[in-house]
Amino acid sequence: MSHEVAVVPGDGIGREVVPAAVDVLKTLDVSLSFVHSEAGDKTKSQRGKALPDETREAVADADVTLFGAAGETAADVILPLRSVVNSYVNVRPVRAYPGVDAVAPKTDLVFVRENTEGVYSGIESEVADGVRTLTRVVTETASKAVASFGFEYANHNGYEQVTVAHKANVMRETDGLFLDAVERVGANRNASYNTELMDALAMELVMHPEEYGVIICPNLAGDVLSDLGAGLVGGLGLLPSANIGEENALFEPVHGTAPDIAGTGVANPAATILSAALLLEYLGHDEESTRVRQAVEAVLADGPHTPDLGGTASTESVRDAVIARLT
Amino acid sequence: MSHEVAVVPGDGIGREVVPAAVDVLKTLDVSLSFVHSEAGDKTKSQRGKALPDETREAVADADVTLFGAAGETAADVILPLRSVVNSYVNVRPVRAYPGVDAVAPKTDLVFVRENTEGVYSGIESEVADGVRTLTRVVTETASKAVASFGFEYANHNGYEQVTVAHKANVMRETDGLFLDAVERVGANRNASYNTELMDALAMELVMHPEEYGVIICPNLAGDVLSDLGAGLVGGLGLLPSANIGEENALFEPVHGTAPDIAGTGVANPAATILSAALLLEYLGHDEESTRVRQAVEAVLADGPHTPDLGGTASTESVRDAVIARLT
Numbered sequence A, B: 001m002s003h004e005v006a007v008v009p010g011d012g013i014g015r016e017v018v019p020a021a022v023d024v025l026k027t028l029d030v031s032l033s034f035v036h037s038e039a040g041d042k043t044k045s046q047r048g049k050a051l052p053d054e055t056r057e058a059v060a061d062a063d064v065t066l067f068g069a070a071g072e073t074a075a076d077v078i079l080p081l082r083s084v085v086n087s088y089v090n091v092r093p094v095r096a097y098p099g100v101d102a103v104a105p106k107t108d109l110v111f112v113r114e115n116t117e118g119v120y121s122g123i124e125s126e127v128a129d130g131v132r133t134l135t136r137v138v139t140e141t142a143s144k145a146v147a148s149f150g151f152e153y154a155n156h157n158g159y160e161q162v163t164v165a166h167k168a169n170v171m172r173e174t175d176g177l178f179l180d181a182v183e184r185v186g187a188n189r190n191a192s193y194n195t196e197l198m199d200a201l202a203m204e205l206v207m208h209p210e211e212y213g214v215i216i217c218p219n220l221a222g223d224v225l226s227d228l229g230a231g232l233v234g235g236l237g238l239l240p241s242a243n244i245g246e247e248n249a250l251f252e253p254v255h256g257t258a259p260d261i262a263g264t265g266v267a268n269p270a271a272t273i274l275s276a277a278l279l280l281e282y283l284g285h286d287e288e289s290t291r292v293r294q295a296v297e298a299v300l301a302d303g304p305h306t307p308d309l310g311g312t313a314s315t316e317s318v319r320d321a322v323i324a325r326l327t
Ligand SMILES: CC(C)[C@H](C(=O)O)[C@@H](O)C(=O)O
Pocket: A074, A075, A078, A079, A223, B169, B170, B199
């Protein structure tokens, strides 16, 4: 069965790292077809819209999407695209890699983040002069979906620790519903897990990251805690992510457009190639997914390294080194 | 001029560390009178209410309050008490101390957290079966108040870096208002500052905490980021805090009731004594405040140390060591 991949490089280094990852996918023995679309700052200045309708449609029609990064328009691109794929969960593996400097080299975390609601609802208004409100939305349906995914992921990938992050002592009704729904899913599955206030968890992750595995969280908690995790393993540069929906999914590096180095050909393609590995796993190509991930890990360990890792290699030479280990 | 201090030890180790801090205050040449009140889990089981009206009134009537900690009822006690003192700002100095193990020994941060609104509004409802909402409130008035306090604090205490945390790319109207109000206060004061997305800031604080100073944040961002900061300096055990209002203020250690060691007489009173130092500063006793802080720092550096710092000393011997350095 052939799968269609929508390719949306976006802005800045997205235009360098996404093609590198596509080149890696093309060397594999999997049947993929690629459709290219545009989004981001440049698209906005050219066409008046950061996310043109045809890009939206291409993403909706494809089986999977590989997205790069968008600049100033990041939220205008990625939030609607997450809706287009109806993505109830954002998966962010945060791992320290041998060969890469990390504050906490034993870190191996996977954030499983609710991806559609919470304070990301977009419902805001000015209720009086100088007084504005935002409606934070939590549903049982989304909470259960992210919980099922999280427990299943932990099980499938051999993580023993599952932690549920929340702030139900303050957001009693909304995070109360989230927590309750997640706990019911956990109980139904006979899963073992802990619950932890998101503030306390932020402290614990800094002090003892090695004691955690899969972390199931509401949207904003996942946003902040996964970036905290990135800090533990040397920054956003190496983090892949998956936005999983019912019928399709979108994969993207967690990093941004890196305007300081965009166009110079030295962006690190590792996070995007690792995102491509997640894409392969989602499509059921587990073996190819593992091979790609291991090839990237080998290149991270032995080089060549781009400047962000202290080397002088180009994007293309890292791509070629990954491909050399695959063929 | 004499000042009245409401003393609310609360539950658990609050009942040990608050008396120790009061003993320290009593040795100083400042005119303070003390009024004791109850709140917390035990109060709830005895009187049906975690925060009895007379405690509320004692806190409202006093010039300042020294609070310990509450157990399960923490949110039922501390959130209303913050309202009672009409506390628009929560100040949390997060410092690494010589003699205390820290992930990041150069950390010297002060979180200046909006303390009344955001997702702490308490306005929640069930709008349909399995669908709940919370109204996040942001006002120009509170945003300006926390900004003025933060810039003034940085100035007065010699912090060069001021960072404004926000998530205005997603919460465009509400955090947009917060950010805009803070920036206008900064511009009026000719202050220099940076703004940073709270997720990116979480990463940066893990990687480069020494590059930050005062951090002005919305309520939940301050809650999470200050706990992250606690992780950098060895945990919540040593962090004092001040809830500042227009007419009075409440001081509390950031730690909780520590049920595992409560009653054994070995709780570390440092965070509460440091909170008492903030209380002295608030009342204008700057010199006594500095002396108390330095006495605690000296004891942290040279001992005696309670078990949380690897020692075997009791709460009382730490108290006595602090007092010995003051007299
Ligand atoms: C760009 C922004 C809207 C986005 C988010 O907040 O989800 C980003 O921080 C992320 O984590 O992917």
